[in-house]
Amino acid sequence: MALGDSTRLTEDTLRERLMGARWILSAAAAGLAVASWFGAIEPSAAFLIAALVASAALLPARRRPVAAALARFSGEPRPAPRQEERLPALVRALPDPALLLDARGTVLAANAGAVGLLASVRVGDPVSFAVRVPEVLEALRAAAADGRPRRIEFAERVPIDRWLRADIVPIRPGLVREGAPTEAVLLGFVDLTPQRRVEQMRVDFIANASHELRTPLASLSGFIETLQGPARNDANARERFLKIMGEQARRMSRLIDDLLSLSRIELNAHLRPEAEVDLVSVISHVRDALGPLGRERGVEISFDHPAPPVNVRGDRDELIRVFENLVENALKYGGSGGRIEIGIAREGADAVVAVRDYGPGIAPEHVPRLTERFYRVDTAHSREQGGTGLGLAIVKHIVARHRGRLGIESVPGAGSTFSVRLASAAADDKKK
Template sequence: MAPVETTYPNKETLGQRLAGARWILAMAVGGLAGAVLAEELAPVPAVIIGLAILIGATLPVPRRPMVVRQNARGGEPSPVRLGVEERLTALVRALPEAALLLDPRGTVLVANARATGIAASVRVGDPASFAVRVPEVLEAIRASTSDGMPRRIEFAERVPIDRWLRADIVPIRSGDGREGKATEAVLVSFVDLTQQRRVEQMRVDFIANASHELRTPLASLSGFIETLQGPAKNDVAARERFLKIMGEQARRMSRLIDDLLSLSRIELNAHLMPEAEVDLGAVVGHVSDTLSPLGRERGVEIAVLNQAGRVSVRGDRDELIRLFENLVENAMKYGGSGGRVEISITREGGDVLVGVRDFGPGIAPEHVPRLTERFYRVDTAHSREQGGTGLGLAIVKHIVARHRGRLGIDSTPGEGATFSVRLAGEFHTDEKSDMGTAA
């Protein structure tokens, strides 16, 4: 049986009548003051003011009607002022989390805008099972409606994307919420835990990978030290060979620690964009000059092609040098078989685009999206042979993000790979770059 609504006339209280009296009194006092100022009114007996107060006290004060909802099961009617539903709807819609307000039967009464990004389909008047298709959450809603106890459920969704959510279910009761009162509504709010879970997983993976990366060289050093202290104590040739390997392992650990510290410093200042003006051509020239001897050792030519002239960007010079050094070193390590690495500087609108291209074997498409993950390697054994720590491109990604730029990766197997960095630049067209081709 649907609730019956009955409208009753107002029963005015003394306070309400006094409110009307105050209104009449204010008008009377205002009129008297105006008359005295105009010197057109003789002294007025006090009885006139008293009469005005008496009339105001007897006048009805307009008020909004009251609505009484008759309980379908009988019992005392509960008066509810009009407008409560509107205020409750506005409150649910203003919640910072996705939220649904359900009636005791599980029908959606109110859904805020954020709920549309969480629930599959949200429409007022539909059952909650249409909006939330998780059996554990639906069972928790039924249980909370029945016993009046709040509940919290964490669950995962795999479609359309992987994400983790938490549902907070709070039953709403009238009065003081004591036991025995029937549940009138249920508020279900959702909190997206996806970012938190991903950060936790990244932390776990980071610790596991860092421990693994350090364990291998430490194990090698410990083994060689024991050998040199024991069987190879007097073996000069073995000692020289072992010391060389120990030096390589020590340098590997040193590079790993340096990369970890660099990554931490960059992340610490990720929200602060550098303000200094840096000559980008000079930075690229410095990188080319620094790495050219290494290129000659590996049989790789480094060519700089500047088509943008002199261009400056807002940035941190040391970080930009580290960025392009990592890209060029990677190109020589993994694409050096092509014999050439090109660094191009071009202008695209108001941006400057710096590309580092190699002519090696290229990268398979399935690896490209994960290249900037920490410790991710396409070929782990080859990377370690080349002295890589697995953090180079992660550092590149964070430096580009701090400079509010964009990193692009384009590769075709068998045709090499191109890593490009787009930054906002200031171009000086009246000056010519003195950079040519470095070998």
């Protein structure tokens, strides 16, 4: 503040106080005259009452808290919040992820859903820092320019497959006035992932099930026709055919069970489990459950682990399914080595479980495709062992849902090692 401004302020304040004092004296004199005329009150009391009334009238509104409280108590309406205050509050109250942008694309407000969906979104940053989809950014520019709403569907592949819809609604001054320039843009997101996964699962089920079920169904039909015809009275053929028919029926049952399990896992792939699970307990359960199968095949299953617990965030039943599939595969295809080693190791903030067999190993050209549905290195041997071709696909999808990594290492003639890397529960807690 300049010196001249300070002097002027002092003079104005002094003038205001002098005028106030003159007003108080005038009111007091009037009060004294009235009191003397009627003799109702003492002159000193009249002077005091007149001075209090006059000083209260002179105080500005911000210095009269009692008057303000009385006004609130009397039910006088408060001033309505301005539009620039209402819009961010409205966006933050929306249940679906939403951002409020200005006409240039700067983020003015973001609700909790948007922060969860777009981890890098920040108020005051350009929206392009958080949304890196060219179609959405172009639609935002077009909507801000012509004032027309847009709807864009797009897919994200990192960190997981996800389908989203962006609803872009320009906001004009007054919210409804046509022809006014765009003042802000509301960008909302709808997660289409569950719907798309259901559609994809339906297509995959029809294609895969029709292919895999055709062979056992053809076998059953052929044996039934044979038993009804030439082998009707052949007891030996009947016993042999019924045994094969039972195996084919069980194979179809396993196939349907695996397909349904895979469908359920894929449906929830975007939801990470949050329960705390001890991997030592999970592996111990798997070893006890598959121990009889190992003894039947003459395979020793060893388990080496650090002091328990080794906790991760996950779904216990799904993790049991992962390691059951890995150990069972090792028994079926690597059991000729006579032993299987299961180990748990802590590596930094991760827990790594490795299942190693000493069987014939896998050729390098097959390793990248092992987790594909219905992919088999040796189709005939796999079917003889009761495999459906879906075991490793189930393992891959469960590990992906747990935000982990599946590793496969194999040397022909020296066995194979399947490893699962998961973040420890303590590391997840620190990130949160």
